Amino acid sequence: MDAHTPEPYKSPVPTGYFRWEPEEDEFLICRAVRDETHDVKTFVLAPRNERQFEFVSGQFMTFEFEIGGETIQRCYTISSPPSRRDTVSITVKRVPGGPVSNWLHDEFKPGMMVKATIPMGEFTWSGMQQSKYLFISGGSGITPMMAMTRSAYDLALISDIEFIHAARTPADIIFRDELDFMGRRNHWIKPTFICEQDAPFERWNGFRGRFDRQKLEVICPDYAERTVFVCGPAPFMKAVKTTLKDAGFDMSRFYQESFNFDSFTEEAQEQIAEATEAITTDVRVFQLEFTKTGRTVECPEGITVMEAARRAGIRVPSSCSKGLCGTCKSTITAGTVDMKHSGGIRQREIDRGMALLCCSKPTSDLVIDR
Template identity: 85%
Template sequence: MDASAPKPATAGPVPTGYFRWEPEEDDVLICRAVRNETHDVKTFVLAPRQDRQFEFVSGQFMTFEFEINGETIQRCYTISSPPTRRDTVTITVKRVPGGPVSNWLHDEFQPGMMLKATVPMGEFTWSGMQDTKYLFLSGGSGITPMMAMTRAAYDLALISDIEFVHAARSPDDIIFRDELSFMGRRNHWIKPTFICEKDSPFERWSGIRGRFDHAKLQVICPDFKERVVFVCGPAPFMKAVRELFVEAGFDMSRYHQESFNFESFTEEAQEQIAEATEAITTDVKVFQLEFTKTGRTVECPEGLTVLEAARRAGIRVPSSCSKGLCGTCKSKLTSGSVEMKHGGGIRQREIDAGMALLCCSRPKSDLVIER
């Protein structure tokens, strides 16, 4: 066999003789360690309370439940550790100014403390792909899913050609800088490149400078059209990168992106709103949605999701995947019924207790919602 020929990337064999962590049995994880990555980014190492191991694929996320100041908040975080290290999972969190969860994690969450979590979910992964050449593009904390993939490739000594490009504000903001450089030195198939916009107070950046553009892409990865591309980062970063690849004539069926944006609408949601607005002038039913915590009552045309009706009325409801996967928008229905087609982000016992995912729930009657 030609040793220079790359092999497909896989998640690796599943070990035998282990007990898989099942959140249906015990959904509580305990913090084992907290690691400082940069001045505003920390990694949290989590493990089951019992002798269990995690089963997931690189790039997936988990939804966590936090009790902060008497309020229950759900957030999604991508697993930054690889599936080759099954005894723990890690999440890597950037402090967001004013963010209730990220600031609580940075300031309060310590080894020995516990939180609840759901089973790993998500489709942003290279698992099962037969390709041999990849281009990972990340900005800021969007590095985490690609880091999980790269760590798996390193642990398994996969012969997978990975161009890993990470954009940061300054050298001080490069997450996993030392580890990526180390993996690149030890495995020549892993080739990290860092791009910074400016110098740090105590380091003058001598590498590629500025924002990612077509010229930098050609220099870093001239064979990019031969690769499968994974992109994750802030919405403006992903928008610019996507436009760049479209303009370059890239085969977008080989382009994959992931982002959890709590503020923006998905294209599908925008279409739903447009269709529902038009439907108001017809004989379509319109239901009343009462949100108890905000004291607001809004109208929801039949066929529109509860989440989009709330957003359309200016009510801010935390959400993430908009596909019924993550559980971020999980809410209690104290009155009324919905049609809900979810993707695994809610358990049957929660449904039986009157909970619903607002992103994939369409009202069948007037509703009273604890939000």
Template identity: 80%
Template sequence: MDMPEPKIAPVPTGYYRWEPEEDDVLICRAVRNETHDVKTFIFAPRFKRQFEFVSGQFMTFEFEIGGETIHRCYTISSPPSRPDTISITVKRVPGGPVSNWLHDEFQEGMMLRCTVPMGEFSWAGETQSKYLFISGGSGITPMMAMTRSAFDHALIADIEFIHAARTPADIIFREELEFMGARNHSIKPTFICEDDSKFERWPGYRGRLDIAKLEMICPDFRSRSIYVCGPAPFMKAVRQMVKGAGFEMSRYFEESFNFDSFTEEAQEQIVEATEVIETPLKVYQVEFTKTGRTVECPENLTVLEAARRAGIRVPSSCSKGLCGTCKSQVKSGELDMKHSGGIRQREIDAGKALLCCAKPLSDLVIER
């Protein structure tokens, strides 16, 4: 009896780079629980496209929640070595409108708009072969993208990965990191917990990361490149610790702003202005329609800073015209905007602006 010839799967052809200028809508393919308050959301383009980015970059997503458009930035937690999908990992923040909506309402098959990957916090282009990654809480995401990339490509790189968490139950990606470490001995994850969890007594390093623990975990840290991400106080403590230990700070890199914590928590705080303003030539009136407030904005001050000085809380992250979090509709008036890629030309043509890098040229009415 003749055996049937085996069917050969066709070789995929026709893949192109995903271009948000052509189609900025992504479909959620899966939602995964990482911990009790952290979920990963995996996205793919609607059409046959692949993503191009470098480990450590972020994307700005557009959410329609309660009739309001909200922009939020999230670091990409998946590696560029898996270009068919892209993932973000989100921690639920008490009172956070976006993180709670994602955790409670967002499901597979739903769609979101987003921008092209951006950001400069990455090891791309590094020639170093020895690294130390230090992360706290949800700051693990860019480090995870880098580590996954190293694992996928079997890079000849020595990676010490230290992650700090409250309890064992709060360690994000614990099983995957342990798996990568077991299969590739050049990846060495170490976890530090402040306390036990309900169902697990922590046997490893306890408390907070200090120089004594660092010397025990990674005695040769002074010869490595260090990448740090986490809450601002955590990064400050690590920076001061390694600097005080004589580390060469030209090989120290940290995320300059933490999207998950800043946009959800710190937006509830009024940022104190520190810039000294000289007497301006002109002062314009800026009306915010949703708050019913009108503030004065000198011509040499950004609209975002003028709003903050007046106590108006406008969501923002980078303050560099990069992330798009402060994107707003300008109903009337003219302004001078020098952005860094956080807004598309078609959005500008539709009357939108980034308040962090926009200075008034006339009185303004802003839908915010």
């Protein structure tokens, strides 16, 4: 090689693809914390070792936090797109009295670590062939739609996205600047915001009030031709669903996030009703002892531990009610269960006596460390 021949380019990063595996390294390290609004922050996370994430837009991860000597699991949707594989981001709103959200906002800093599971969930447009979408979100329910929109922007997808986001005031609009920027740079992305009232230092001149059919028809006249994704507080999602149903929308093209962090989903409530109807006097009844609360409740055969606890007034953290998220993970110190989970628990945790209460039916009397 003579003096005029340039050296071959050498990539500064490995050319092989290394997927993050929580079984090998269950900890993620915080790389950055970003303020989105006065009470919403984004936390950027990465593996400790050089690995990349594999997920689809709209999925969530379950995190395990050690706060005040207590282990708490929480699910958070990934707000970053899969086109940015080296990190994942979660965007968290501070909830008054919320132990995890307040700890994250006040204590969780770059360099600190947190346990996490692989991304999971089915609320995604991945694999769909439609070209026209309508995203409708309220409050922090914007995160899965943001992941999809960021993905469309990064990959220059020819996907017509009408994005309607509802917030209390303009100061509460999460990702406002970024959505406006993407809309200016890509005419396929069309964000519209609805605010209930003015902010202390900003008068809102856009759509005011709450989401309704009249606003929908003005913002997105061709909504009947689109595939709709909805996420937000339960009352908001119910209102949107009712609006679309009353308008004659084809609900086979309607998708909403099924997680409800405060109460059972409609599906879980139906399962409880069906199981209750099936109970007869011949069904065996097990005793469930909850050591931390000092309560003992009865659980008929065929009913999950979670259902029995809730019916007895014992509050157990839950999100999916499907054995998927891991939020209700608990240690069974005595007794056996029949557990049919969907990936929300590791085998080594099962070997240590842990179980997901939402999908575990007792096969004997139980003692539960909760």
